[in-house]
Amino acid sequence: MSDSQSVKAHVHHHHDGPKEFVAAVEHASEERGLRLTPLRKEVLELIAAAGKPVKAYDLLDHLRERHGNAAPPTVYRALDFLLEHGFIHKLESINAFVSCHHPAEAxxxxxxxxxxxxxxxxxxxxxxxxxxxxxxxxxxxxxxxxxxxxxxxxxxxxxx
CATH class of the missing domain: 3.30.1490.190 (Ferric-uptake regulator, C-terminal dimerisarion domain)
Incomplete structure (x- = not known):
């Protein structure tokens, strides 16, 4: 067996539930001195609960169901914050967002x-x-x- 065959990739199977993920992000935010506002947290919770990649306008629809007046810039600002700090990933090819279940690692x-x-x-x-x-x-x-x-x-x- 060659060296490349003997070394196995470390694959994360994201078994953490949405609540555990959000708690990990809250902890990481506190440690880094970041402000996880209620809206940012709500967007994070929606992404985590989706269980698969979710588009920004789907997030906006969910927020409008709860708040009525949510606007696209509101969602995009929250997404920008979550992306910038490594709490979510953007899948460019499908223009969707997915949670990162090890938010403490860049x-x-x-x-x-x-x-x-x-x-x-x-x-x-x-x-x-x-x-x-x-x-x-x-x-x-x-x-x-x-x-x-x-x-x-x-x-x-x-x-x-």
């Missing part, structure tokens, strides 16, 4: 996105990010953001 991770059920699996393997960083450096390129999204069909949908 990281770039690839996602496996199912084109059938829209689930997204975060793959935490530092080798992927390190390889991209090394290749960028070899070309004299300084990356500012990194998004790797792989589309396909998940195991559950393949069985169906």
């Amino acid at each position: 990281h770039q991770v690839p996602f496996l996105i199912c084109d059938v059920c829209s689930s997204a699996q975060e793959v935490c393997d530092e080798r992927v990010a390190d390889l991209i960083e090394a290749q960028a450096k070899a070309f004299g390129f300084r990356p500012q953001a990194q998004t790797l999204e792989v589309h396909g069909i998940c195991k559950d949908c393949r069985k169906a």
Whole structure:
């Protein structure tokens, strides 16, 4: 067996429930001196409860059900805060947001996105990010953001 075959990727299967996730974000916010306002927390709770990637306008619809007068900039400001501090990820290819269940870590991770059920699996393997960083450096390129999204069909949908 080669070295590359013997090293296994560390995959996070997000088993934490939405309440535990929000509590972890609250704790991380306190530790970093960040202000998790009630609206930011509510947007975070909606993303966590969705269980799959959710679009900004779906979040806005939920907020309007509760508050009536929520406007798009309100949602986008909350999303910007959550993204900036690594509490959520944006899946660029489907323009949707998903929670990050290890909010205390700053990281770039690839996602496996199912084109059938829209689930997204975060793959935490530092080798992927390190390889991209090394290749960028070899070309004299300084990356500012990194998004790797792989589309396909998940195991559950393949069985169906």
